[in-house]
Amino acid sequence: MIRRLVIPWLLGVAVLGAAESSDLLRFTNGDQLHGTFEGIKDGPKAVWLRDDVATPVEYKADQVRQIVLRGGRPVKSLASVSHVALVNGDRIPGKIVEMDDRSVTMDTEFAGMLRIPRDQVAMFAPNPLGGRLRYHGPFIEDEWKMAHAAFPEGMPAEEKEAAGNETVKPEQPGRWAFSGSGWYWKSKSYGTAIIRENAMPDRAILRFDLAWRNRLSVAIAFHADLAKPQPEEKNEANHDDPRRRPLGFVPGDSAILPKLFGNSYVLQIFSMQMILYRTSVDGDGVPSVERVQINGGGTRLGDTGKATVEIRSNRLTGEISLFMDGAFVAQWNESAGGLYDPSRFAGKGNAFGFVVQTEDSPVKVSDVMVAEWNGMPDSARSLQADDQDIVLLTNGTDRFSGKVESFRDGKIRFDGKFGQFQFSLGDVAEIRFARNTLAKESEAPADNLVVQLSPLGQISGRPVSGTASSVHLVNPVCGEIDVALEAAVLLDFHGSNNFIDDWDAEF
Template structure:
């Protein structure tokens, strides 16, 4: 954290008027905001608004008056500990050619325009040629969980259980003890304790899709427990070895991830209750993440049909042969950082939804000259020409000269032909990324605002008025990632 004299040395401009309103009606109930400068100094306080001439207004208890900073000196603002002051209510969204994702209710689409009703920018008309994807149901099925927005439903458990005759020298072997797994903003951080799983109860139905963003500092070595019951049977000769994964997770599958490979283990028990960890044979289990620092992981699982599929960064990686019996007997999801060489991991953007049965990768939906429509049932998909949306119906001209009219609520995603999608030039160096809570992003150049509203000049959709109460992160870095800096000191 920087000292007050350093603040003034950076960019304090005297005489800032105090007419700007903070982006929340009740500041007393809000958490502190975090400001990170381009040189990685940090400052707690409260974001007020953007001012004229590429400035931002900030209030800190150490200063009698609000401070105006040049936005060229800023890296990131995290609002209300990453939770924003309001959450968008829409589950449908539109993705633009520049990577922006606009959550909102899809009103209509014609040859030139996509019309959305949104919480954060009101009703907006998007140029169709700037739209890459329309997602009436963007989570691939009924959404069960998105987060972490708070720590509700999460706890930690030790990675193994000691022989009852052996005394432990650890002080935190009960599941309610303090742990270095910390929920900050909208992410879980694994700290120095490598002997605890981060666990969510009642997370995984029989048929589900689990997606999350995993980032690391150092080397990636992590385990994910899937369909675990965390109820191992009693075993008189139970080892205290951490290698006996089943001694902790019970009947489950364990996905072991490194930068190089993904390996799946079945955790079962023999008649005496002895843990058995079986490495399963799979295909295409190489991840190839050397030199990377983050990955988007997606698992599609069906207990009844004995299917587990792994995708990384939108590409299919593995499908394992699970045999005649599905090892996972529970519904718990858990994460463990093995912490080799003191590595750290961060888990964010966790999405759990009903799996619609789709086995295709995200990249297979993109074609240069045809639009692709995917239904919510996960089985039916069509290619051809997407024509319009009106009166709750999707009109589509199929590849075999057939006309289709499909109810909008039965459509999962519409991917527009890549050759028809055009971005309006490069992003201005003055543009800022505004991340929408709990998902979404809009890019633009902010101008002076007040009362929680900011006028935003966007390259793709023109000028809009942004309600910053729905924003949890404002990023000036242009790195298009929330995982490039580890903001540990909230």
């Protein structure tokens, strides 16, 4: 939602939203301003230009929260998602050129050659996620759609309440709010899904960051075909039930899931448990829900928190696995007990989505990634050790523990328990370096800027100067660097690892 913002230098008459440009500046107080990013000046200050203003305007960095560039669309996405992850949280995409005991040298598309101290590199992923990245976001709002079971023909037009009128209209469904690089659910109601279509391949990894408050109750659909059931006859007996009028269901009702997602798998996650469902719509348009027994499935997530959730789903073999924060949680397999028939796989489509299923339960979904899955049963992160490096190969089964010595001439030299090895980069999915060899994470400066890249990656630093096409940063690890903004989609001036700080009242 764009709030009205009166700018003194426009003599109090200009209002936001009159003419939208491709860039969006979001202030720390929640106000937003369309225009064009023109660069960085000493201070640091963001330079902003609008068509209705003769000269650029400068805003202090402590006033600016985020700048979304070109509506979240890069001029040119990075060609590769090979990257290193640093101790400070930066993920630097690029091609490794050389590595020894002291440093790692990367050739990047956006900043040229970077030399990184070895103890600052927590992970190196030549072939991350086990396959080709299919989606990373959300940076573009109109790539998603909303749906509600009570409105099978589509969401009704949003009705704006008059200023100061806090009357709740029960016939109006709640709506997700898009801001910067995340979807927020802050409605007091429940039941509206946010859906991304045409994203999941047959073998897929779906990974996202989830943050919540007040009794987590969220359902995640995957491999959904969004088939619509036949309309139901209205039940007049429900008209006197305020919880069922007029949206047609009660909190936590699994019967709405096939109405939202069609033929799909849906994982319900609560603070203390999780449930996996098959949802279906048959040839006659009749919806149904079937609960699936999960091998594992216990959770203790608390009433408020955050987690990185990863679902791995293979339509061809019937395998589904769940990881949270890199650790294995649960597994299920359609092929158990006999020969596998892929037609039994409930998920018939390539969409995924999220729906909150209880009242007054704010949720944030961000850093969503979908990639092709090569069948890896686990991740190197779940095996990370204090004293040894872990090398996980792209075949998904072979892993080695020991010490990564160097990288030269296209080969990783590795000293393992059972001898010395050399690996080609194409054979390595991920390397996790021993925790005890890593430097301690330092606190980011107050004026830290994080540049988000497409399709994957981020680099941070103190902004010194810049133009519309590049910014000059002082990175605490790499030193002074010029970051080209062709692949950038978001400039985050107030990034925080504290999810509470990310949830201002108006987003």
